[in-house]
Amino acid sequence: MTRDEKRVILASSAGTIFEWYDFYLYGSLAAIIGAQYFTSFPEATRNVFALLAFAAGFIVRPFGALVFGSLGDLVGRKYTFLMTILIMGLSTFIVGMLPGYNSWGVAAPIILIVLRMLQGLALGGEYGGAAVYVAEHAPQNRRGYYTAFIQTTATLGLLLSLVVILLVQGYVNANYDAVPVLDAAGQAVMNADGSVKMIKAFDAWGWRIPFLGSILLLGISLYIRLQMEESPAFKKMKEEGATSKAPLREAFGNWKNGKFALIALLGLTAGQAVVWYSGQFYALFFVQNVIKVDSFTANVLVAWSLILGTGGFLFFGSLSDKIGRKPVILGGCLVAALTYFPVFKMLTHVANPALYEAQLVRVVVTADPNDCSFQFNPTGTAKFTSSCDIAKTALNKLSVNATTVDGPAGQPATISIEGKTITSYDASKLSGADLAAAKKTFDTEVNAALKEAGYPLNPAENKTVAKAANFFDIFTGQKLTMVVIMTYLILLVTAVYGPIAAALVELFPTRIRYSGLSLPYHIGNGWFGGLLPATAFAISAQSGNIYAGLWYAIVVALMTVVIGALFVPNNIHKRDIFGKDNI
Template sequence: MSQDKTRGGNGMVIAGASVGTVFEWYDFYLYGSLAGFITQHFFSGVNETTGYIFALLAFAAGFAVRPFGALVFGRLGDLWGRKNTFLVTMLLMGLSTFAVGLLPGYDQIGVAAPVALIVMRLIQGLALGGEYGGAATYVAEHAPPGKRGLYTSWIQTTATLGLFLSLVVILVVRTMLGEEVFKAWAWRIPFLVSALLLVASLWIRLRLNESPVFQKMVDEGTTSKKPLTEAFGQWSNLKLVLLALGGLTAGQAVVWYTGQFYALFFLEKMLKLDGALANTLVAIALILGVPFFVVFGWLSDKVGRKPIILLGCLLAALTYFPIFKAITAQANPALAAATATNPVTVIADPADCAFQFDPVGKKAFTSSCDVAKGALATAGVTYTNQAAPAGTLAVVKIGAVEVSGMDGTKLAKADFAAAKTAWTKALGADLAKAGYPAKADSALVHKPAVVGLLFLLMFYVTMVYGPIAAALVEMFPARIRYTSMSLPYHIGNGWFGGFLPTTAFAMVAATGNIYYGLWYPIVIAAVTVVVGVFFVKEMRGANIDA
């Protein structure tokens, strides 16, 4: 490895790359943290369930294009340098995030509002697709022998710190201005703050020099002229890309997003916790977990990357169901008690039940089954399904109490709306009598226990994520490293991970079981364990200069 000439030495390398990446993750994750407000302002023209799924889809759109950003900026990083490339990605990220804070809502410009929002998300996703690979490669190529896992683990802290920073800024603004003001317009402030972070992070990164490994290749004339062709057109390297995806990053991604994003969605959407409280509990767990990224990065220098990553995936797959059920019991004990003592069943003709996601957002779900399931989903009540004879009216069974459904198929639109409101109110009263709370009582939340369970999820995250950068850097040759490692990382985290909240929520909405969405990360994590154990080679300590 060539001698580092960056001002401040290796400490400056880690700090510069890490601080800039924190700000990029802050920008990217603001959207996820504010998904509920995004729904209200940009998707208010559709029904509530569809609007929330649309908001999650717009969130996922930023992840969908990350592999394409990896291709575009990965190629540039292998052609004209690590540093120059992640300066460009940072500028794109900062400007698009600032623009989200200025976009008019659906009530002002109609359908153009969500379209403009999604365009900004796509730009963010493209930029992030080029950012991570550059930062991880840059730091790894500065690291001294035997400390590559330790050095790159600081980059691994940045995603969590960026999420933590976004939660803190949101909490501060909410507390200072109040919920009503925040809901009306102040939710935009955290997006606008990104302009200040952009200026600071650009200043820091401009002080860095190019990676010594890349500079050495430039001096010797050995840089790749066609990094995309070399990375994906040759089976020897393409095979490594596929193994990195299936045996490392896919499982790492779903564990990461379950432990951080889905946990927050679960608290707010399924368990009906107050938003500020849910953000606070998650933020505490995140900050408690951050040091373990470095611990597991350091440990991977001693025992290897693969064992730690795959053990984290295995533990997650085995324990997610009991952990999330314990979170329910501690965060909303009234809901847990009611679910146990007075379980809810929807008894309906299967032909009467639709999958309640309308891409146009204008369809009315008027059958007795759809009205019942829609009301229960909105109330956050878990239910099971039981088939009834064809043509019969749906029945909602709450413990031993049976509530006849409401058939609105023959009602005029105005009459249906009034009848549905009255029926839903009556159902809510019956649910309340059975012990189902409309919202979680913040006073009854066992906050230390919830933080402890969230920290356990976070601990798994640190296991799979702490060593991943070093593992990926070591798998690929220097001349095409930026391109090669970026694609499997961003397919894993952009597609398998990024679509997790949307997919899991849709699975819950379709089945009525608030835990059913966990099958998505469990299955993918388990597949990664199998692929990783049998096909991925441990590369700890490999020469990365060549």
């Protein structure tokens, strides 16, 4: 690797790491930020803001791909992703500066959502530019290895955001006192016992520090990228007058090129996306919310698995240079689909043995089928009020595996636990004190029956669950085994994600390459991947099995294996992307 090639990779990768870092900060701190900007509004308004924040994170990204992909094919790779990093960096810094609702009123959450939308647009343009730029500088027989450095950036950005949050949170909370919670009028909120409600310093103001610190990362990224030259493939194309006048129409408006966008989406990126989200985000969600490991321990274990597994991106990128992109990516999808069920069950058994044993208890939900809905709720705003939905949601949140049988029409759902039957309630038919009383009675009876059956409902009393005291407290058999299992999941991520940039670059000609690869990549990762947690939860609630949500990732991954095997061209790694036919 020459000095210039190293500089190209450093400039592209460093900037993209910082973009992912900025993007992940909001996701990691969404609950804390929401309390600053949204909680003063009525429920309906909060729901709208939640929907917009969700849209910014996932739905907007493909539109960024269209906007900046088109610019990248028209004016060049370098200047386009200079724009994306500037937009991302400034948006993130302003979030850290933005006053809360108590200071600016309704303008504050509106500006926050606008900034979040800008982040989504910028990220939609960043990845394609970085991938294309590096690939067009790389030797033909090393494109997989060179672009694999770009593939590490999303994982490293996530890792960087987790580490910064953990460090800042620990320092701020240890050195600064908690502060009172204020209502919309600026008055202190009181607890039921008459004391002032307090929140930790990090939740009150410390969360802004990681956002403000991003301005330093922006300065470094801009400095590095301003030293870069335009990619040789684009310069050659421009000199020959072969640039596209309408890259979007050329990329997607005719079947000759449009079919490759569909092949890229369904035969490569959809499966890659669900494996990527399962191995990183869903694994973290599963450890925290399903098997009840505390958030600090979960973040520590995931961080270690990211550290240990990240080298896999370079290994599989390099391997794809030798045996091809197709067998590596599709092989990763296939192995993931075949092993997810045993691996996630093993994770439960290791991380929380008491919960694993309790799940052998037979629990039966008896309900009118017409009373049960599919609880798909990506924004967290939908209300599921039927007796069946309430019963299934309660069991799913407590990580209980249950069997559902059909009950008589019109009758409320019941839960049978070791011979004890608890009747659910229909929240749509109750209100006020009656609703509160029904909920309290139901929750109390369910918890009592589950506890008697052996479910460890109180984390403080569960001595079997994994717990880390600090970042380096992983050297016990239980925690090391968890790190190994999660590192395996990360290695699956690296197998499907390491070669994907090179594969997408090689599918499209130079004149529409930025546009062509950006859209299927961000639809695959933003929509197929972004919807994974909500879809998995809904499937688990519907089936009554905490592992059933894995079927979403498995089915999509297998779909990609089949479509990719049939339609992704063989040996695309041998294509000359500088050749005349590829302009």
